[in-house]
Amino acid sequence: EPEVTQTPSHQVTQMGQEVILRCVPISNHLYFYWYRQILGQKVEFLVSFYNNEISEKSEIFDDQFSVERPDGSNFTLKIRSTKLEDSAMYFCASKRDQNTEAFFGQGTRLTVV
Amino acid sequence: GESVGLHLPTLSVQEGDNSIINCAYSNSASDYFIWYKQESGKGPQFIIDIRSNMDKRQGQRVTVLLNKTVKHLSLQIAATQPGDSAVYFCAFAGGTSYGKLTFGQGTILTVHP
Numbered sequence: 770e771p772e773v774t775q776t777p778s779h780q781v782t783q784m785g786q787e788v789i790l791r792c793v794p795i796s797n798h799l800y801f802y803w804y805r806q807i808l809g810q811k812v813e814f815l816v817s818f819y820n821n822e823i824s825e826k827s828e829i830f831d832d833q834f835s836v837e838r839p840d841g842s843n844f845t846l847k848i849r850s851t852k853l854e855d856s857a858m859y860f861c862a863s864k865r866d867q868n869t870e871a872f873f874g875q876g877t878r879l880t881v882v
Numbered sequence: 883g884e885s886v887g888l889h890l891p892t893l894s895v896q897e898g899d900n901s902i903i904n905c906a907y908s909n910s911a912s913d914y915f916i917w918y919k920q921e922s923g924k925g926p927q928f929i930i931d932i933r934s935n936m937d938k939r940q941g942q943r944v945t946v947l948l949n950k951t952v953k954h955l956s957l958q959i960a961a962t963q964p965g966d967s968a969v970y971f972c973a974f975a976g977g978t979s980y981g982k983l984t985f986g987q988g989t990i991l992t993v994h995p
Contacts (some may be wrong), residue, residue, distance in 0.1 A: 800981055812926060812971065812985040826981055831922075860925050867981040868914045868933075873925035 771795045775861050775874035782851055782881055790846045790877045791863030800864040803836065803846045805829070805857040812860065818844065842850060851881045894992045901959040905972035908953060913976035916983065917946060917957045921970045929957070934976070948968045958989075967993045 774793045782788050794801050803815040818828040818836055823864040833849045844863075848855055858878050907915075913934040918926035932939045932946045932955075938949050939946050945958040955972050969990050973983040 802982065804983075811987045812973075812983075814982045814984065818980050862983075864981055868975060869981075870916055870928045870931055871981070871983060872928065873918075874922075876925050 771850050771872075773861055773863055773872050773874035775859075775877050777877060778875065779878045780880070782879070784853060784881055786852050788848050788851055788879065789849075790859050790861075790879070792844045792846075792874055794844055794861065794863030795865075795880075796842070797870055798863035798865050798872075799870075800824075800867060801838070801844045802862040802864075804860045804862060806860065806876075807857045815846075815859075848879075849880075853881050855879060856881045883953065891987065892990045892992070894994065895962050895991055897964060897995050899962055899989060901957075901962045901966070901993075903957045903959075903991065904968050905955040905957075905973075905986050906953060907955065907972075907974055907986075909974070909976070909977050909984075910953070911973040912953075914974065914981075915946070915948060915955050915973075916973045917944075917955075918971045918973060918985075919966075920971060920988070922968075926971060926973075929970075962991075962993045964993045964995050967991055 776791045801818040806812045814827050816830045817824045829879050835847045837845050858876040860876045861874045864871045903977045906979045916931040917929040930941045930946045932948050937948050943960045947956045969988045971988045975981050
């Protein structure tokens, strides 16, 4: 069964450092998303990406965040200067169509120290 | 604003019992609703979905009920098993163009053998 894969599974970084979280969405999907989940809280939308551009972003997704689809398979989230409060699970998701279920990856646990 | 909330944060049941998890939403523009299951350390896993033109949908051991009048969604799990123990999130889409999901807070379901 096709699945969304994310790497790394766990990333520890120093405050102020840049991190890149990587995702390989399901191959025939067209809509891509990043969500985050702070420990014990609900999943929060960060950004959606369609047709090679950001289609929607939340207030969380400020200038320190960026996304890229550098080739036909990878979808990355970059955090330029990490803060302690960026520590969370980051989930990538993809969809075939706009209003179908989103398939989520296993997540990357980001710990900022 | 948009919000999705849950009536019960935790639910404990005995193996074999039926479980009902509830969710309230506030955005009348919501037209697509999903239940996800999240096990510890994993990403949300799709369980079942329903569109706003339906009020009931059944899957294997699960049923989703949608009451648009009172903006209420429920997930029924028949013959609950220990493997059903997880956090269950309702999520909705609609009112936006690119299918972002808004998640509820989550209900912790614990199934005792």
